[in-house]
Amino acid sequence: xxxxxxxxxxxxxxxxxxxxxxxxxxxxxxxxxxxxxxxxxxxxxxxxxxxxxxxxxxxxxxxxxxxxxxxxxxxxxxxxxxxxxxxxxxxxxxxxxxxxxxxxxxxxxxxxxxxxxxxxxxxxxxxxxxxxxxxxxxxxxxxxxxxxxxxxxxxxxxxxxxxxxxxxxxxxxxxxxxxxxxxxxxxxxxxxxx
Amino acid sequence: xxxxxxxxxxxxxxxxxxxxxxxxxxxxxxxxxxxxxxxxxxxxxxxxxxxxxxxxxxxxxxxxxxxxxxxxxxxxxxxxxxxxxxxxxxxxxxxxxxxxxxxxxxxxxxxxxxxxxxxxxxxxxxxxxxxxxxxxxxxxxxxxxxxxxxxxxxxxxxxxxxxxxxxxxxxxxxxxxxxxxxxxxxxxxxxxxxxxxxxxxxxxxxxxxxxxxxxxxxxxxxxxxxxxxxxxxxxxxxxxxxxxxxxxxxxxxxxxxxxxxxxxxxxxxxxxxxxxxxxxxxxxxxxxxxxxxxxxxxxxxxxxxxxxxxxxxxxxxxxxxxxxxxxxxxxxxxxxxxxxxxxxxxxxxxxxxxxxxxxxxxxxxxxxxxxxxxxxxxxxxxxxxxxxxxxxxxxxxxxxxxxxxxxxxxxxxxxxxxxxxxxxxxxxxxxxxxxxxxxxxxxxxxxxxxxxxxxxxxxxxxxxxxxxxxxxxxxxxxxxxxxxxxxxxxxxxxxxxxxxxxxxxxxxxxxxxxxxxxxxxxxxxxxxxxxxxxxxxxxxxx
Numbered sequence: 001x002x003x004x005x006x007x008x009x010x011x012x013x014x015x016x017x018x019x020x021x022x023x024x025x026x027x028x029x030x031x032x033x034x035x036x037x038x039x040x041x042x043x044x045x046x047x048x049x050x051x052x053x054x055x056x057x058x059x060x061x062x063x064x065x066x067x068x069x070x071x072x073x074x075x076x077x078x079x080x081x082x083x084x085x086x087x088x089x090x091x092x093x094x095x096x097x098x099x100x101x102x103x104x105x106x107x108x109x110x111x112x113x114x115x116x117x118x119x120x121x122x123x124x125x126x127x128x129x130x131x132x133x134x135x136x137x138x139x140x141x142x143x144x145x146x147x148x149x150x151x152x153x154x155x156x157x158x159x160x161x162x163x164x165x166x167x168x169x170x171x172x173x174x175x176x177x178x179x180x181x182x183x184x185x186x187x188x189x190x191x192x193x194x
Numbered sequence: 195x196x197x198x199x200x201x202x203x204x205x206x207x208x209x210x211x212x213x214x215x216x217x218x219x220x221x222x223x224x225x226x227x228x229x230x231x232x233x234x235x236x237x238x239x240x241x242x243x244x245x246x247x248x249x250x251x252x253x254x255x256x257x258x259x260x261x262x263x264x265x266x267x268x269x270x271x272x273x274x275x276x277x278x279x280x281x282x283x284x285x286x287x288x289x290x291x292x293x294x295x296x297x298x299x300x301x302x303x304x305x306x307x308x309x310x311x312x313x314x315x316x317x318x319x320x321x322x323x324x325x326x327x328x329x330x331x332x333x334x335x336x337x338x339x340x341x342x343x344x345x346x347x348x349x350x351x352x353x354x355x356x357x358x359x360x361x362x363x364x365x366x367x368x369x370x371x372x373x374x375x376x377x378x379x380x381x382x383x384x385x386x387x388x389x390x391x392x393x394x395x396x397x398x399x400x401x402x403x404x405x406x407x408x409x410x411x412x413x414x415x416x417x418x419x420x421x422x423x424x425x426x427x428x429x430x431x432x433x434x435x436x437x438x439x440x441x442x443x444x445x446x447x448x449x450x451x452x453x454x455x456x457x458x459x460x461x462x463x464x465x466x467x468x469x470x471x472x473x474x475x476x477x478x479x480x481x482x483x484x485x486x487x488x489x490x491x492x493x494x495x496x497x498x499x500x501x502x503x504x505x506x507x508x509x510x511x512x513x514x515x516x517x518x519x520x521x522x523x524x525x526x527x528x529x530x531x532x533x534x535x536x537x538x539x540x541x542x543x544x545x546x547x548x549x550x551x552x553x554x555x556x557x558x559x560x561x562x563x564x565x566x567x568x569x570x571x572x573x574x575x576x577x578x579x580x581x582x583x584x585x586x587x588x589x590x591x592x593x594x595x596x597x598x599x600x601x602x603x604x605x606x607x608x609x610x611x612x613x614x615x616x617x618x619x620x621x622x623x624x625x626x627x628x629x630x631x632x633x634x635x636x637x638x639x640x641x642x643x644x645x646x647x648x649x650x651x652x653x654x655x656x657x658x659x660x661x662x663x664x665x666x667x668x669x670x671x672x673x674x675x676x677x678x679x680x681x682x683x684x685x686x687x688x689x690x691x692x693x694x695x696x697x698x699x700x701x702x703x704x705x706x707x708x709x710x711x712x713x714x715x716x717x718x719x720x721x722x723x724x725x726x727x728x729x730x731x732x733x734x735x736x
Binding site for chain 2: 059
């Protein structure tokens, strides 16, 4: 088993929290893991990515080779396209459709969607709206994790355990809310995967 | 024991805590910051009484660490690669004083300059100082090398460099811990003159250092971190240093490399091992994360021996970080056909945070300078360096810590009037104070803006050594009290601030303007914690 995942977004959007939850579930499954992160200057509103590598054998490189990623999981639509050279021919692109606009030359949103739809395997969803309907926009990243969950090669139960581990300290309500967010994202992906 | 998921930086920190560390000192700098931060935050370190602290700069860090070594205890000092330029004086000389308690310099290089102004390779400094260097290939080695490095340091009475790069510093993997050991007792050096580098003593100590070189090399030849793996195909031998070894292995999914491979993770360069691979193979490929250090040695000035491939002959790009595809191409694998990035994808450079005080400072400064014309703002290293980008386009230089004030002085001495220095509070106490003293002593005509956001912002909000002291420092150095002006950078104060800046630009002499408003990131963090504490108190009160 090998899953190479590129997590993408904009500094401050919290992609590392998604990485931490997947990482916890992977370790509990007994997998090897390497996860390269971006710290420092780019965290100030720049493009950021994390290379997350899961395998049943020890992982050599901290970086995913070009053309070998099994998934790009992006919390921002334009950012999902930045890492296409890394995606394998069979790989999945799972992205949030809500743009994060902090540059003056942000491209046309319809054009971005057209590029995303060119990919043979993609899931695109408005995670903010789904999360808001559940009670808080803050759960959008967990909705995205749910949308990625059918393609992660991890048992769904392990992801739920990881959510309980990370949100347990903050109370049962938050655990339940995030489990719902996870489920909503997963359901969307199951019904709308192209 | 179950493995812990740790960043390379955190593995080093935990390694130090477990290996009997007594003190760790650092000035924050990406990608090294998380090492010291981890020890500061560690409950275990607190219980063990380990001293963990941010200092004014890398030089003061290194000197404190050397003092702790003098007193017989184990110490660590951490910095980014350019931080070693600041600490170079003590670094080089400490290989001549030698160590008493074990001392490790952790230096984090930044190939591809993700968060830095150059990609200098610290192994050259280690070689220059004639000090053993350790270069871990992964998080587990990073952890193990701290224990090993302290032992090496104490065995030979020499400081040791632990060299990492961004990719390892900021990548997480499972790490197995060793049994924790106790700290050293306070114990003075046997020879109380060991650390006095008077010429007569230094000459002798330097000879000792030279005489020790064969021992350091023998340690590298026998190091558990250096290994020679034979391969059937002798048309090429591969020398892979540090992280490069990972990228090599990544290209062979079954991990069977057909060529002989020499993995180098401890220096001085293990000459005998290098000789073996050179003699056995028709050519040698050298893979290094950083400058071509070993490649240059092996190739020699005249390059008349066997074919040596690497960064110098173009087999590997001359600059930048390695990755699996670059190394694959060097091994002769085809570059796979890849999807392209759609042309509509726009660059998204980092930017000042919404609500950042520097934004208001720059709008004030830009307007005040309009009548004089562009090209007169000397800036420094920190978040405010982002003032170089649109829409601010507010600064003209960024070179090294503290260079704003001294470069403004030089330009003012040359006749540029007005000349403005822009420096952050933490950078000011790091390396700005002495330059300001120069300007005052020479009555140079400069305006210094010390942007005081009460923190070391870019690296994540560590405490600033300057906190609450800036006016007193300026007064003490001799800035006239009337020309130390504190303003609050807010949009609503724009006109008022503009007037202050304009007045001081006109003043003939050294003036200091202190735009003071807390960093928006630390403010938000503080408010969140306050809110949490309040909620907790209310919960308890129920």
